[in-house]
Amino acid sequence: MSNGLRLKVGEAEFEKDPAAPQFLVGFLRHILVERMKLTDELAKLVVLTMSNEARKAGEEEYAHMAYGDLKTGEFRWNA
Secondary structure, three states, X not given: OOHHHHHHXXXXXXXXXXXXXXXXXXXXXXXXXXXXXXXXXXXXXXXXHHHHHHHHOOOHHHOOOEEXXXXXXXXXXXX
């Protein structure tokens, strides 16, 4: 798939569901790391906390935006 076609598919997906987890993760990452200047690790911890709160509220769609990798002991983005 060409890069241009991939962008059009991504745009179509965004138009259909702009609140989808993959778009929200990108937005949060931009705000926390680029704008607020948090370290990537701290930003992942913030999003992991948000994911846990979403799970408690019954919002399973947002429950896995970030996670802790038990093998490496690091936090990871899920996008």
